[in-house]
Amino acid sequence: MERSLLESQTTGTDEFIKGLWRENPVFVQVLGMCPALAVSNSARNALAMGLATMFVLVMSNAVISALRRMIPKQVRIATYILVIATFVTVVDYVIQAISLDLHKALGAFIALIVVNCLILGRAEAFASKNSVGRSILDGFGMGGGFSFALLCLGAVREILGNGTLFGFQLFHDAFQSWVVMILPSGGFFTLAAWLLVFNAVKQRRDRPQSTVEGVAP
Amino acid sequence: MSSDPLWSIFVNACLINNFVLAYFLGICPFLGVSGKLATATRMGGAVSFVMLVSSVCAFGIQQLLLAIDAPYLRLISFIAVIASTVQLVEMFIKKVSPALFRTLGIFLPLITTNCAILGLALFQTNKGYDFVQCVVYALGAGSGFTLALVLMAGLREKLELAAVPDVVRGTALSLVLAGILSVAFMGFAGLGG
Numbered sequence: 267m268e269r270s271l272l273e274s275q276t277t278g279t280d281e282f283i284k285g286l287w288r289e290n291p292v293f294v295q296v297l298g299m300c301p302a303l304a305v306s307n308s309a310r311n312a313l314a315m316g317l318a319t320m321f322v323l324v325m326s327n328a329v330i331s332a333l334r335r336m337i338p339k340q341v342r343i344a345t346y347i348l349v350i351a352t353f354v355t356v357v358d359y360v361i362q363a364i365s366l367d368l369h370k371a372l373g374a375f376i377a378l379i380v381v382n383c384l385i386l387g388r389a390e391a392f393a394s395k396n397s398v399g400r401s402i403l404d405g406f407g408m409g410g411g412f413s414f415a416l417l418c419l420g421a422v423r424e425i426l427g428n429g430t431l432f433g434f435q436l437f438h439d440a441f442q443s444w445v446v447m448i449l450p451s452g453g454f455f456t457l458a459a460w461l462l463v464f465n466a467v468k469q470r471r472d473r474p475q476s477t478v479e480g481v482a483p
Numbered sequence: 484m485s486s487d488p489l490w491s492i493f494v495n496a497c498l499i500n501n502f503v504l505a506y507f508l509g510i511c512p513f514l515g516v517s518g519k520l521a522t523a524t525r526m527g528g529a530v531s532f533v534m535l536v537s538s539v540c541a542f543g544i545q546q547l548l549l550a551i552d553a554p555y556l557r558l559i560s561f562i563a564v565i566a567s568t569v570q571l572v573e574m575f576i577k578k579v580s581p582a583l584f585r586t587l588g589i590f591l592p593l594i595t596t597n598c599a600i601l602g603l604a605l606f607q608t609n610k611g612y613d614f615v616q617c618v619v620y621a622l623g624a625g626s627g628f629t630l631a632l633v634l635m636a637g638l639r640e641k642l643e644l645a646a647v648p649d650v651v652r653g654t655a656l657s658l659v660l661a662g663i664l665s666v667a668f669m670g671f672a673g674l675g676g
Contacts, residue, residue: 296514296654299507299510299511299514300507300508300509300510300511300598301507303507303510304506304507304508343566344563344566347562347563347566348559348562348563351558351559351562352559354558355555355558355559358558359555374602374605374606374609377558377601377605378508378598378601378602378605380558380562380601381562381597381598381601382598383511446666449665449669450504450505450506450507450665450669451504451662451663451665451666451669452662453507453662454658454659454661454662454665455658455659455662457658458654458655458656458658458659458662461654461655461658462650462651462655465650465651465653465655466650469649469650
């Protein structure tokens with residue numbers, strides 16, 4: 267009994283950690299790109315979006331996992347989407363109540379959390395098969411990884427495009443900001459650069475183990 | 484109510500504020516289906532059609548929700564309608580043209596989670612378009628999506644033959660391409676007035 271508890275605890279931590287780094291939703295699985303690119307033009311927006319997504323992910327994971335034996339298989343996707351849409355509506359109104367500025371800056375992208383493939387993906391791949399506790403941990407891990415990735419994107423774009431981080435000025439007035447980083451194309455370039463970094467790290471780590479050269483990924 | 488002229492709505496949705504390259508909507512199919520030119524064209528057609536149908540439905544729902552004073556139901560009803568529209572289109576295509584159904588495969592049901600379609604429904608509501616404006620907006624967004632997808636597929640077919648370092652291959656390369664396309668589309672700014 268005690269041993270199985272210990273085991274489930276260690277795997278529980280693992281569920282949490284894997285979302286942060288090894289299976290990072292944006293950098294490794296390339297899921298949920300639309301919001302990741304659209305609202306990452308400043309670190310503050312990116313963080314808010316990340317936290318909102320994390321909340322929806324945790325709550326929907328919990329509810330779906332609790333209901334997993336009651337949901338008929340044929341209508342499961344529709345059920346998941348309805349559960350997710352409910353929590354997104356909640357988040358939408360909460361953000362509106364906390365800060366109207368933030369709500370304006372994020373615009374329709376709060377509502378678009380519904381169609382974030384990351385959330386539906388976790389519901390289908392994880393929450394529908396695992397217990398409530400593990401699903402919540404998974405939600406926190408994946409949500410944390412998503413927030414982390416968004417923060418990476420948002421920070422780079424804000425520092426280069428505006429010379430600021432969370433609104434604080436970093437450089438001397440003479441700093442010439444890269445306007446392109448704030449524009450939509452900057453989002454594509456920044457994400458491409460981060461993916462390159464991740465690919466390079468992964469390749470360097472894999473190289474000593476693999477003896478086969480030139481295998482296409 | 485918005486008073487934009489129809490041509491300006493169309494140009495705006497199609498070129499200036501292209502859904503993929505300026506609003507980042509529908510990135511997943513944009514990166515996933517843009518490998519081959521033929522598939523990209525068909526996918527663009529299917530998405531445009533679903534956009535048109537769901538735009539008309541969303542307009543009706545918005546009027547209904549305004550009438551019964553329940554704006555908090557907007558998101559849930561929109562997504563439910565889009566999901567059922569996609570299901571309907573899927574059944575329709577399966578019945579009428581099994582060949583096309585097989586070519587599109589998994590991408591048909593995935594249109595449900597295409598943010599461009601829900602985005603279109605939300606934007607047209609926020610902008611307060613009337614019925615005709617909604618239809619034109621949907622047509623513009625659909626053709627803009629198809630245009631971006633086809634351009635991207637053309638570029639990627641050429642790049643298949645290029646010698647690229649292993650690290651860059653895959654998503655990173657597609658993203659750089661998309662960034663350059665997006666810079667090119669910025670040239671349309673100011674076109675619609």
